[in-house]
Amino acid sequence: MSTLVPGEGAALTTDGSVAAWTDRYTGAVMDTFGPPQRVLVRGEGAYVWDADGTRYLDLLAGIAVNALGHAHPTLTAAVSAQLGTLGHVSNFFGTPTQIALAETLLRIAEAPEGSRVFFTNSGTEALEAAFKMTRRVPTSDGAGTRTRVLALEGAFHGRSMGALALTAKEAYRAPFEPLPGGVEHLPFGDLAALEAAFTPQAVAERGEVAALVVEPVQGEAGVRPLPPGYLAAARRLTRAHGALLVLDEVQTGVGRCGTWFAYQQPEVGSGIVPDVVTVAKGLGGGFPVGAVVAYGDAARLIGRGQHGSTFGGNPVAAAAALATLGVIERDGLLANVREVGTLLRQEIELCGSPLVKEVRGRGLLLAVVLNRPVAPQVAAAALDAGFVVNAVAPDAIRLAPPLILTAEQAADAARFFASLQPAQFPEDPA
Structure with a gap:
């Protein structure tokens, strides 16, 4: 061969x-x-x-x-056809596949009007973009932005410096410290600890919370689903305190758990609407592609020139993702x-x-x-x-x-x- x-x-x-x-x-x-x-x-x-x-x-x-x-014949045909037509153009230009993929992601995410998509090449890059978004959350008085981010013990969000700061495993973190600051790891599934992170005393000592970043099911920690009611409580707390709820669905998204995104299952998300969802892994069916879906006002946290990706959303990756999503629906x-x-x-x-x-x-x-x-x-x-x-x-x-x-x-x-x-x-x- x-x-x-x-x-x-x-x-x-x-x-x-x-x-x-x-x-x-x-x-x-x-x-x-x-x-x-x-x-x-x-x-x-x-x-x-x-x-x-x-x-x-x-x-x-x-x-x-x-x-x-x-x-898979549909996926291989889509990638081959797109590469034979237009392989890469940079983000100075748009392509039909890129635009169609963004629209499809917004549809399956059931995102409200005003939501937008940012494309990456991997889950780590999607988390890196989401982390940068948390740095743009304004303080309550509007005088500055917040830098305090909550994540959970056992979390795995990637290995780049920002995503690694969100990741909890000490063996991954220690060789590369100091990592970007402001991240606190709370006990897994502990609602009392989550509520304590938003108390006036915690805010006075460490500042206002910019975001909670959480996986509906922790994959690398041994496939641990969050306890029932946790995401609903997290949505209530983050909304009440002006913080983002960022769901890392890199591993759980694209149908892996039986719905497009794990949070869409009533027993997981209880009908919540997050602020940011990251997705990758299964999105391209084997072709590298990732995305950040920003819901409503969160889509305006990062503006022109504040982030980018040379390969993100390139037409071949977008064609692979469209084919993958299409087959999941069709079949x-x-x-x-x-x-x-x-x-x-x-x-x-x-x-x-x-x-x-x-x-x-x-x-x-x-x-x-x-x-x-x-x-x-x-x-x-x-x-x-x-x-x-x-x-x-x-x-x-x-x-x-x-x-x-x-x-x-x-x-x-x-x-x-x-x-x-x-x-x-x-x-x-x-």
Whole structure:
């Protein structure tokens, strides 16, 4: 198998074993991720194949990215057609795909009149833009702007300096401190702590709150949904105190939880309207694209010249996103997420393995919680058995498969978990 290297007339072969490619990887790619678990060469639907020809059921989808699975014909055709027509123009110009995508995002977000979209290339960049928006929130007296931002313990919002300041994990933060200031991390799901952050005493000591930035389901912390009522209370408090409610739906958006955005589920958001929503991952179905949806007055917080992105909203990325959203609507994939997600959850919960404690999450963003901290060993066993999963926490396996996952494929996954026995996975392998 080979593909043409543009401009060189030479072929890049994909022939070679996983071991051979891994050796080349470690000699050429910066060591930020460690050696690859496998070297993958192709995909189709919910399956991928490695360089040795082994097939895997992809239950991770590039960490909630490949919403339509791999090599979806509508997506590949849209990207190819757009790249063959107009690939990039810079933001001195608009394109029909960019404009249509912005309009589509506003529609599915049910955003009120006056709302607007800013395009990025990734979730981290979307959070970076949202963070800059928080710096434009005026103080109550109108004499200045606020700099105090609330986030939650366990939060993951990205690794650029601004997004990293919002991220709670100390191992990510410590090597790069000092980070942008003003961020406070509150206990996860603790309404009393959230209310205390807005008291007159807290404001007198630390200033007015500019924003609360929160994930409806914390993905990197082990797929932890916020407790019922939390977002409704957060909306009430932020609105009462003139602060923004920023929802990070980078991982939970684009149908991942069974609705376009997780906050749209009554049991999650209770009908709230946020000020800002960030989205990426599944938006382009595998093509890099992200966005900030600013609702109503929040759309005017950043003006001309105050932010930008060379590649943000380029026509190819916009075409990929339009195709992805179009297929989700056309093929009823939101309903599929709800139905197959429920089936997957139930079958794993009832699988009978003494190693499986519970399943938590929403739609097709789930964590299989284990009775002991052996998730890395279980993930390795899954890969050997032909399943791609992720050890997102010491005791939790993350599942974020393509939205096209079938009931039969969900049953296959459940059978793997049913086969797990504690004796296979000692807590101290040594």
